[in-house]
Amino acid sequence: MHLEMKTQCEKCGAALAVDGKAYICSYECTFCPACALNMQGTCPNCGGELIRRPVRKNLNAGTQNNAQNSGLRIPAIKTWLIWVISFAVWTFIALAGTASIYELYRSMGNPMSFFNTLGLEFSQILTYAPLTPFVFVLAVRYPVQRANWVGRCLWYLAGGLVFSMAHVILRGLTPYGVWDSQARAWVSAIWDSHAHAFRVEWRTFEMLFFRNVVDDITGTYVPIVLIAHAVLYYRRFRDRELRASELQTQLAKSHLQALKSQLQPHFLFNTLHSISALMLTDVRAADRMMTRLSDLLRMSLENDALQITTLSRELEFVTAYLEIEKVRFGERLSIVLDIPSDTLDAQIPHLLLQPLVENAVRHGISRRSSEGEIQISSKHDERELYLRIKDNGPGIHTAEGRSGRDGLGLRTTRERLRTLYGDDHDLDIRSTPGCGLEVEIRLPFRVEGRPLIYELESKPAEPAL
Template sequence: MKPPADRHLDLSGAGCDLPLPARPRHAVGWPLLLFGATLLGLASAGLAWQLSTWLGRSITGFALLVLINCTCWYAAAAAVNYALLYYRQSRERAVRASHLETRLVEAQLKTLHQQLHPHFLFNTLHAISTLMHRDVDAADRTLVRLSDLLRLTLERLGEQEVTLGAELDFLRKYLEIERTRFADRLVVRYEVQPEALDALVPTLLLQPLVENAIKHGVARKTGAGHIDITARRDHDKLWIEVRDDGVGLSEDALTALQKGIGVSTTRARLQHQFGADYRFEFHRLAQGVGVVVAVPWRVRPFEGIHDVQGEQHEEATHSDRGRRAARKGTPGEPAFGRTGY
């Protein structure tokens, strides 16, 4: 049976089948060339010896010269062939390694999506079960929000990046469900520049960071806990910050948090996509913890200038509303300072 050209690493559980490099078919070509050069040299020496017999005179020097020349020429040809082969194999390995790394990041992203489900679904369904006994309408609204969130999660399984506006929309739906658990104790404020809404960011960039802010900040604090989400453009970078005013974390606890699956996976995705051209830093604050993310500024091309102007006008309107909402606030509902969102 002919062996397959490639071997495969089965990661069907992560949703991908990854090819592994196989040994190149021409890896034994250069030894054959050297063997051929040796045979040709021996044949040349034999021919020289035969000629010396026919002519009755010694031409050993000529035979030696032929042998040396043939050997050098074919050795050089073999060396060039091997160098070209090595270069081609190196390029192929680099391409395969890049494809493998891309597949692994995609698998990590799918895993991150899947990790959102178990504990989040458990908490949400438990909250809905509790609401059913005292507020059927609220339970129904929570079910609708959960349905919307799960639909968005499924739609984004194949996406590596989205606009910040889409990411904030997903985050808002997530927070609406979390608010079922915390009610007035969870207050989220947004300060987002209008143009930042069009910037491209990795999918599910903010959700793990906000989840940590809720878990280690709001949930452990007596009374209302605030989470501030800011985003702005600074030259060629998009800067995003998530801050909470919770009880904070010790240095050891903050280090352990950064080694968790959600944070470490997010860092790996940023490193894969942007190399060293990003920032992802955690800071202990006087109250709570802050996370700063900076990525290269990138946007999708707009279809027309009129659409851009219309979007900017609409965003400015939302910005004014957001500022008024942030100053005023609504009883029973978190105050949103939504500059541009």
């Protein structure tokens, strides 16, 4: 997974081309060649060595492939359901029409047999039921679109004529197909009521077609086509919404893992720098730091795919990190934990406390010549969890606090909290010169697991520097 390449020099603000020449440190602080030369190859933010930024080729290949593979997945419409709905709807319409016509004739004083009315309505209306699924499926499969609307409209017009012919044939097969004025009764178009024999009355079918073609097309065929298009576009819209939601989920996962991948090597580089310095003065202490660093890295790898953890597990990780720092500082570093037991199961982001504690050590305790103290405390109410990290270092001077920028650990922590919680969180930094720095975090108080959106299924690739 590639992180977004910076397009601006962090020193002079000059624009940097994605495939242009630039220099970066291990934390991806990016500078133009002129600024890198003036700084003599050393990053002013972290003191690391500046190296040539590798040129990333085929940067858009993955995006193009994803675009090609992200076609809409239109769910298949169940055929049997269409048939059931068709017969159910037309049966209901036929029954409603039967009741309406029967009451109409009875109110006019010319009552009509209920069963004759029912047969007549079923002959005229229920014969649409076996034709509707075919029209619906064809309309869904071959919809009218901007690029083909002229040709498709002509095809649909021809389909309407075929639909009317099929309806006339089905209606003519029923005993209520046509009114016989001589017999004064409804008869079938394939039955000669006078000779009492089967005979196809082609003129009767022709008459029925021309009498019903307009009503069949405008009153039945076109509404079926419109309903099919409405259902199709609604399903496409829902599929696009689902796809967009999946892409947002994947983006959130990738963004969170990218931020976490920035944090994981952060303390490693600083610890290795401390070990390198101790190798010249205290080899045994450096060896102990290496041993505890391996334990810390093992804990980090075990939770590599985890974005949310409990406060107790996060404190175990922070304690392991502080054990490494205690080898370096000895009696100069004192840790005070004030963690009520009812907050130990609270859900917090993994690697939330470690960068903040590291900042307290690096910018607070390391600047004291006497004993330094770091306090880690927690409390909660019914809805919110409060975490506090405080040191007794020199704090931040007013000018520095106004003009200075957040370091990588603090900046990445802010982004992770914003991604995970939106506006439902706070990260406040309070400093009193000479009295230390205090960081307080407010999070929603939860003791249940977070949604799976933040639990990555596979081990992510290492970020490219």
